[in-house]
Amino acid sequence: xxxxxxxxxxxxxxxxxxxxxxxxxxxxxxxxxxxxxxxxxxxxxxxxxxxxxxxxxxxxxxxxxxxxxxxxxxxxxxxxxxxxxxxxxxxxxxxxxxxxxxxxxxxxxxxxxxxxxxxxxxxxxxxxxxxxxxxxxxxxxxxxxxxxxxxxxxxxxxxxxxxxxxxxxxxxxxxxxxxxxxxxxxxxxxxxxxxxxxxxxxxxxxxxxxxxxxxxxxxxxxxxxxxxxxxxxxxxxxxxxxxxxxxxxxxxxxxxxxxxxxxxxxxxxxxxxxxxxxxxxxxxxxxxxxxxxxxxxxxxxxxxxxxxxxxxxxxxxxxxxxxxxxxxxxxxxxxxxxxxxxxxxxxxxxxxxxxxxxxxxxxxxxxxxxxxxxxxxxxxxxxxxxxxxxxxxxxxxxxxxxxxxxxxxxxxxxxxxxxxxxxxxxxxxxxxxxxxxxxxxxxxxxxxxxxxxxxxxxxxxxxxxxxxxxxxxxxxxxxxxxxxxxxxxxxxxxxxxxxxxxxxxxxxxxxxxxxxxxxxxxxxxxxxxxxxxxxxxxxxxxxxxxx
RNA sequence: GCCCCCGUAGCUCAGGUGGAUAGAGCGACGGUUUCCUAAACCGCAGGCCGGCGGUUCGAGUCCGCCCGGGGGCACCA
Numbered sequence: 001x002x003x004x005x006x007x008x009x010x011x012x013x014x015x016x017x018x019x020x021x022x023x024x025x026x027x028x029x030x031x032x033x034x035x036x037x038x039x040x041x042x043x044x045x046x047x048x049x050x051x052x053x054x055x056x057x058x059x060x061x062x063x064x065x066x067x068x069x070x071x072x073x074x075x076x077x078x079x080x081x082x083x084x085x086x087x088x089x090x091x092x093x094x095x096x097x098x099x100x101x102x103x104x105x106x107x108x109x110x111x112x113x114x115x116x117x118x119x120x121x122x123x124x125x126x127x128x129x130x131x132x133x134x135x136x137x138x139x140x141x142x143x144x145x146x147x148x149x150x151x152x153x154x155x156x157x158x159x160x161x162x163x164x165x166x167x168x169x170x171x172x173x174x175x176x177x178x179x180x181x182x183x184x185x186x187x188x189x190x191x192x193x194x195x196x197x198x199x200x201x202x203x204x205x206x207x208x209x210x211x212x213x214x215x216x217x218x219x220x221x222x223x224x225x226x227x228x229x230x231x232x233x234x235x236x237x238x239x240x241x242x243x244x245x246x247x248x249x250x251x252x253x254x255x256x257x258x259x260x261x262x263x264x265x266x267x268x269x270x271x272x273x274x275x276x277x278x279x280x281x282x283x284x285x286x287x288x289x290x291x292x293x294x295x296x297x298x299x300x301x302x303x304x305x306x307x308x309x310x311x312x313x314x315x316x317x318x319x320x321x322x323x324x325x326x327x328x329x330x331x332x333x334x335x336x337x338x339x340x341x342x343x344x345x346x347x348x349x350x351x352x353x354x355x356x357x358x359x360x361x362x363x364x365x366x367x368x369x370x371x372x373x374x375x376x377x378x379x380x381x382x383x384x385x386x387x388x389x390x391x392x393x394x395x396x397x398x399x400x401x402x403x404x405x406x407x408x409x410x411x412x413x414x415x416x417x418x419x420x421x422x423x424x425x426x427x428x429x430x431x432x433x434x435x436x437x438x439x440x441x442x443x444x445x446x447x448x449x450x451x452x453x454x455x456x457x458x459x460x461x462x463x464x465x466x467x468x469x470x471x472x473x474x475x476x477x478x479x480x481x482x483x484x485x486x487x488x489x490x491x492x493x494x495x496x497x498x499x500x501x502x503x504x505x506x507x508x509x510x511x512x513x514x515x516x517x518x519x520x521x522x523x524x525x526x527x528x529x530x531x532x533x534x535x536x537x538x539x540x541x542x543x544x545x546x547x
Numbered sequence: 548g549c550c551c552c553c554g555u556a557g558c559u560c561a562g563g564u565g566g567a568u569a570g571a572g573c574g575a576c577g578g579u580u581u582c583c584u585a586a587a588c589c590g591c592a593g594g595c596c597g598g599c600g601g602u603u604c605g606a607g608u609c610c611g612c613c614c615g616g617g618g619g620c621a622c623c624a
Contacts, residue, residue, distance in 0.1 A: 032568090045605080049603095055604070080566085083567065166624060291550070296622095298622040304621085304622065305623075329618090330617085333550080334620060335624095359551080402561090402572095403561085407552085410558095412559075415559090427586080430587075433586090481563085495561095495572080503587095505583080546584080
């Protein structure tokens with residue numbers, strides 16, 4: 001049992017002793033103002049009503065009933081409207097660092113997932129062009145969410161789904177063909193809905209070099225295959241540059257070849273929730289909360305994207321994923337209700353909230369105070385590669401993750417590129433590098449720091465107590481961020497903790513201090529170094545030893 | 548018209564699931580270096596948390612209505 005749990009248990013006993021129900025759950029939080037102590041509870045206020053007594057009076061009674069020793073607190077005081085503030089002995093507080101050192105790279109790991117399988121689907125870009133900034137946000141978000149879940153004991157599969165047969169791919173093939181014919185002397189005729197970026201020209205160029213017997217691209221099927229392969233390869237390179245790896249690429253076409261689409265449509269018809277109108281087959285999704293019934297099979301006999309989408313999510317469930325999380329742009333918002341409705345209509349016991357959606361808002365790229373809209377390569381949008389080339393992978397990751405997905409995001413290229421104090425990424429990495437520097441200069445192998453035989457009571461400086469608390473809170477913090485599927489919380493925590501590190505480092509010295517102090521501070525430095533590295537790792541950002 | 552997101556400092560945004568005197572980064576202003584990285588630290592200024600009601604001991608946070616901004620409402624993906 002660690003410090004907080006001990007305190008909570010003791011508080012519960014005290015509450016019961018003064019007449020509260022045995023199932024009270026005392027809430028404990030860090031007071032915003034460190035002068036208020038190390039922990040605070042609002043228990044007296046929440047008990048006021050059921051017990052019919054005044055909060056401050058109850059607070060006094062709770063303190064009187066509390067076994068200080070069992071609770072592990074040095075001091076308990078009543079404040080404000082009825083808060084009880086607790087102060088811990090420095091030795092008890094800082095002694096928690098031993099747990100950090102023992103856990104090492106696993107500090108922050110939890111067991112809430114209990115080994116169950118989770119599927120995180122993200123990016124899922126069709127192979128019709130280079131990845132744009134929005135895909136970048138998805139890649140950063142999805143990868144970090146996957147890492148967060150894995151840290152909490154989920155068995156995570158990172159999945160990329162792509163449409164390899166639809167109308168957009170047809171337009172891609174026709175666009176490349178148009179460039180081939182332009183090359184052969186025809187006037188340029190890119191079809192309606194076609195692609196205009198420079199990369200189309202490059203692909204046409206490459207095709208002409210390889211397919212010397214088909215310089216005009218008359219073999220459209222061959223052009224299509226060639227173009228898809230070229231763009232898939234390009235997207236892979238983009239993702240690799242970003243440090244994102246997928247466990248599985250799922251092809252929409254496989255749903256047809258494996259019979260999953262037919263199977264699903266038959267099951268839906270058997271469910272009795274379908275009807276035909278004007279030659280098209282509908283699913284009555286309004287029975288399951290959608291605001292409109294949806295077409296599954298068009299009048300011309302082909303499927304809408306809706307049906308394979310449902311079939312795809314059935315496979316996720318069948319593949320044993322307890323949770324399926326889809327990271328997508330907010331423009332997909334309209335599809336969430338209908339996919340869930342489709343799964344419900346099957347009546348197979350798939351949970352109502354399956355799959356879960358993490359939708360993110362748009363990204364605007366700013367440079368020199370102006371919005372950047374165009375990339376040379378893609379023509380109409382800014383690519384992930386542009387950003388990585390300009391500001392580096394770590395900065396792109398951080399900037400795309402530092403805001404809540406629900407917020408529209410402004411990516412300030414100038415700030416991300418600046419290698420100085422104003423850039424939060426460097427600020428955090430610098431904190432890690434400085435801590436590493438202590439061990440380098442002191443010629444101490446940080447992995448030998450175990451926390452054994454340390455007198456924790458010497459870590460009594462205010463800056464040390466604040467830093468210690470932040471490090472000890474990390475596991476709960478990560479668990480909450482994972483639970484909420486919100487990596488930006490980690491980004492903010494890192495920035496705050498980095499500040500505590502810099503402040504402490506600036507004010508207090510480690511090497512050359514008297515033995516007990518140096519020993520304790522080395523342990524603190526090691527714990528902070530480990531925790532920062534763990535946090536950066538979750539976001540896919542490097543933790544450099546020196547900068 | 549309906550659905551989703553957003554509205555907090557000059558700018559970009561946090562605010563740990565309802566708590567005490569609302570925070571950070573950038574920008575502005577002023578300081579700090581014989582010392583493990585000044586890529587750092589300290590100080591100062593800046594607010595009707597879009598508005599009006601409600602819930603309660605207590606609301607930036609929850610509920611309702613309104614006003615602004617963005618996105619979505621296909622037999623396109």
